[in-house]
Amino acid sequence: MTSQQPPASHYIAGAYLDDAEGAAIPVIYPATGQEIARLHAATDAVIDKALAAAHAAQPAWAALSGTERGRILRKAADILRDRNHEMSVLETYDTGKPLSETLIADATSAADALEYFGGLAGALTGEHIQLPEGDFVYTRREALGVVLGIGAWNYPTQIAAWKAAPALACGNTMVMKPSETTPLCTLKLAEILTEAGAPPGVFNVVQGYGPEAAKMLEDPRIAKVSLTGSVPTGLKVYQSAAAGMKHATLELGGKSPLVIFDDADLDSAVSAAINGNFYSTGQICSNSTRVFVQSGIKQAFLDRLTTRMKDVVIGDPLDQATTLGPMVSERQLSITLDYIEKGKAEGARLVTGGERHEQEGFWIAPAVFADVADDMTIAREEIFGPVMSVLDFETEDEVLARANATQFGLAAGVFTQDLTRAHRMAAGFQAGTCYINAFNLTPVEAPFGGMKMSGMGRENSKAAIEHYSQLKSVYVGLNPTEAPF
Ligand SMILES: NC(=O)c1ccc[n+]([C@@H]2O[C@H](COP(=O)([O-])OP(=O)(O)OC[C@H]3O[C@@H](n4cnc5c(N)ncnc54)[C@H](O)[C@@H]3O)[C@@H](O)[C@H]2O)c1
Numbered sequence: 001m002t003s004q005q006p007p008a009s010h011y012i013a014g015a016y017l018d019d020a021e022g023a024a025i026p027v028i029y030p031a032t033g034q035e036i037a038r039l040h041a042a043t044d045a046v047i048d049k050a051l052a053a054a055h056a057a058q059p060a061w062a063a064l065s066g067t068e069r070g071r072i073l074r075k076a077a078d079i080l081r082d083r084n085h086e087m088s089v090l091e092t093y094d095t096g097k098p099l100s101e102t103l104i105a106d107a108t109s110a111a112d113a114l115e116y117f118g119g120l121a122g123a124l125t126g127e128h129i130q131l132p133e134g135d136f137v138y139t140r141r142e143a144l145g146v147v148l149g150i151g152a153w154n155y156p157t158q159i160a161a162w163k164a165a166p167a168l169a170c171g172n173t174m175v176m177k178p179s180e181t182t183p184l185c186t187l188k189l190a191e192i193l194t195e196a197g198a199p200p201g202v203f204n205v206v207q208g209y210g211p212e213a214a215k216m217l218e219d220p221r222i223a224k225v226s227l228t229g230s231v232p233t234g235l236k237v238y239q240s241a242a243a244g245m246k247h248a249t250l251e252l253g254g255k256s257p258l259v260i261f262d263d264a265d266l267d268s269a270v271s272a273a274i275n276g277n278f279y280s281t282g283q284i285c286s287n288s289t290r291v292f293v294q295s296g297i298k299q300a301f302l303d304r305l306t307t308r309m310k311d312v313v314i315g316d317p318l319d320q321a322t323t324l325g326p327m328v329s330e331r332q333l334s335i336t337l338d339y340i341e342k343g344k345a346e347g348a349r350l351v352t353g354g355e356r357h358e359q360e361g362f363w364i365a366p367a368v369f370a371d372v373a374d375d376m377t378i379a380r381e382e383i384f385g386p387v388m389s390v391l392d393f394e395t396e397d398e399v400l401a402r403a404n405a406t407q408f409g410l411a412a413g414v415f416t417q418d419l420t421r422a423h424r425m426a427a428g429f430q431a432g433t434c435y436i437n438a439f440n441l442t443p444v445e446a447p448f449g450g451m452k453m454s455g456m457g458r459e460n461s462k463a464a465i466e467h468y469s470q471l472k473s474v475y476v477g478l479n480p481t482e483a484p485f
């Protein structure tokens with residue numbers, strides 16, 4: 001087994017920093033279950049160094065012009081693209097996702113974000129507001145300060161870059177705590193930002209578990225937190241942020257509906273259901289885990305789906321022919337297997353898959369349940385594994401109400417040839433990202449984020465600028481100041 005041991009656990013002030021006193025973080029390659037690196041959670045001293053470095057670097061970084069900051073971000077994007085293969089292999093070791101995915105969805109998406117926000121940085125301006133008698137107001141778009149990023153384990157490179165790119169473009173500095181399950185890739189992103197010219201302290205990486213992140217969030221040097229994670233963690237983070245009146249972006253979980261009407265292009269709809277449930281072995285927040293199929297095409301849909309699923313290639317994630325990798329961890333596998341048992345026990349019909357592969361690593365055959373009812377556990381709770389629930393419906397009004405009957409609101413999709421109905425559905429969905437005849441595409445140019453319990457704030461697009469900066473109004477008086485006495 002190739003060791004993927006980085007030079008040290010943390011990356012602070014432009015260099016690696018080790019401190020083996022913190023709790024061990026074993027990094028496990030999901031395909032084999034073997035340890036490929038061992039890092040350490042940050043001690044209080046490491047946390048203090050990181051926060052001090054980010055805090056000290058922030059004023060000078062914000063004082064650069066947007067164009068100067070953007071140039072560095074765009075250079076980092078170029079380096080990432082040059083090193084896409086190396087980055088993708090590391091992403092595969094970190095997460096278990098197959099190279100066929102990581103080559104196109106991770107460092108490339110990170111590069112897209114750095115390029116996009118690098119381009120936008122020079123165009124960030126305030127506005128001029130004319131008032132009577134010559135007075136006027138101008139607004140300044142200012143950085144918030146030091147941003148704390150906290151990552152989930154499914155897309156470590158992408159999550160770090162989706163946060164860092166808008167944060168740095170706006171003149172903030174950043175401390176990123178990756179998930180303890182996938183701590184490797186973010187260190188590489190830090191190296192690349194330094195190589196591209198980011199001054200020491202602008203982007204720092206601190207390893208740790210929940211308590212290390214919680215401790216950093218309480219520190220007054222943190223002005224904003226951006227979390228990608230589960231709803232329970234989001235609630236804790238939001239509470240802590242509120243206690244310090246800090247800004248918060250929360251990218252949380254989902255239980256997204258995909259509605260397939262009987263006039264849909266069936267092959268495209270089946271492809272969307274496959275991508276929306278089994279890409280990244282089902283470990284995507286916006287996955288369409290509730291697939292509502294109009295009853296007239298239910299059997300045709302299930303037949304086409306089960307035929308297509310026979311083509312899945314489960315195997316060595318580093319072999320580019322592989323299309324489905326293992327789950328990220330023993331824990332996530334066991335959570336998924338428990339849900340499959342609950343699905344069976346509550347009366348859903350397991351059409352295919354769902355069994356653990358008895359070999360090293362965290363392997364499972366992708367599962368499809370049919371005849372799923374809205375009140376079953378597998379239709380209500382986020383599983384974050386390769387488990388598709390197929391539910392039947394009859395009418396548009398009925399399916400829209402059922403699609404929205406969830407605490408989550410991350411994504412939703414509709415497949416139909418009737419464009420009027422498609423737009424009606426998109427308007428009616430209670431979800432931050434809606435798809436018509438597509439699913440789970442996340443271009444950096446489009447806002448991404450949740451409604452309801454799926455979170456707040458938006459990543460990507462011009463909308464992210466609102467969440468990584470603040471407006472200052474400057475009133476300019478051109479007349480003598482008068483007073484009543
Ligand atoms: N909306 C999105 O963009 C998006 C993207 C990917 C994943 N997710 C969600 O993430 C979840 C899976 O990831 P996970 O299991 O890593 O989530 P998680 O909530 O367990 O952990 C996320 C991060 O929060 C940290 N953390 C844990 N407790 C904390 C605390 N008290 N204070 C501060 N930080 C704390 C963890 O160390 C980790 O880095 C799923 O719910 C998934 O839907 C959302």
Ligand SMILES: O=CCc1c[nH]c2ccc(O)cc12
Nearest residue numbers: 105155284285286440441442
């Ligand atoms: O979960 C991470 C972010 C995300 C949400 N939907 C998609 C689809 C495809 C991706 O590559 C990432 C994501």
